[in-house]
Amino acid sequence: MTLVTVPSAGAPAPAPVGRLIDQFERGLDAPICLTWELTYACNLACVHCLSSSGRRDPNELTTSECKAIIDEFERMQIFYVNIGGGEPTVRSDFWELVEYATDHHVGVKFSTNGSRITAEVANRLAAGDYVDVQISLDGATAPVNDAVRGAGSYATAITAMGRLADAGFVGFKLSVVVTRQNIGQLDAFKELADRHGAQLRLTRLRPSGRGADVWDELHPTAGQQRVLYDWLVSHGEDVLTGDSFFHLAGYGDPLPGLNLCGAGRVVCLVDPVGDVYACPFAIHDQFLAGNVRSPGGFGEVWRHSDLFTELRRPQSAGACGSCGHYDACRGGCMAAKFFTGLPLDGPDPECVLGHGEHSLAARGDADPPKPSLDHSRRPRRVAVAMLPRRPDRACDESPLAGLGRDLRRD
């Protein structure tokens, strides 16, 4: 992503608009990055699944409802959507919907565990421009991956990557949720992506969905966060992050990306039953803005819902207000705070200055909020030892990559 700016150097700049980041905080006419989860059904059962997926919800949007939503995305000029789930490809109308979207000038990037990427599908995907694929993998070796995503899921993902590479699909994404267990494999992930002509994408583990059950054990330690930050800085825009790690900006130079919570401002989630949430990591009533089935549809929710209107107002820095790094990290991730039971106007639980750890200690024994929905097939609270499910679709592709640094120049 590039920022094409017209500096006012000497010339009378046409109607100065201020810093882009301020524009974004006030919200845009339509999202830049929209995640659309097509189904809660999934053939895996990853322990950290953000949407607690597993079983299909009987109330999921029908094919014709999905097409009507795509029509609206086209009217709003939403350039592309990040489709996830659940495992979106298990919907019998998945390819029909992808084709409908691209025919209506809505590009698609979809996240998958790779189980439905046959050689034929790979060839079809490689032949077109408008569909991008993101393969989820959370370990560069089978033991590390399968402990989180389930037995056999490593092999499935690697097979899918091989098929895409053989089909000549260059630049598909290898998407990794960074955990305490795989953080030592960053170079190996990069190598794996390079070997397949793919681009590596790293995202943050959130305590959302079933992720709340395993966050304590799986989220990177403070020392690991520093390693991650240095690694990301040294790889620059070569590695995508979906603007995931802006809470690390307190270490020094910002990472590529917007360094801003885009929830309800430039980002949102449409879930399988049409509920619109502020972001993909915040499936909870408190972040529910409305439903696409209500009068006015998605556009009405995006433009006028009370929640999104509120999120676009200036936010209080709260307890972070006196911290010299607030401008860099903006207090971190709203969902990470919420699902660890921390106040939204305080530090991120993984604040690089350690303020989050103090807040967590101060929280005491109070239970953090639970996700409002759970479509898990198995009882929750499994140990991190083994058991499957897919996570992730995150805010993508860093439509915002590179922006952070550019912004500093304006």
Added chain:
Amino acid sequence: MPPIQHPDGDVVFDASSPWLLNPQVSLRPESFGALAYHFGTRRLSFLKSRTLLAVVEGLGDQPTGHDACRAAGVTAAEFGTYERALATLARSGMICERQAS
């Protein structure tokens, strides 16, 4: 004015040539200017001025890049700034040179 070149000497943007918005690119006007999305490269760019948006939209109808700037109200004093912005867009394939008709 000489064309804008890459360090390696390749011409990136010559305002005296005819240009057009890449057909694979969509523009979405916003209060700050516009978003531009390239469906081929899947890259998003931010055009940070409504005037720049007008220039880019007008490229295909004007004989040269320079004419497109003038038609959008860019003054001689501002031209260098807009030329650099267009060079950035050319480099990322958002706009391309068009065969003179």
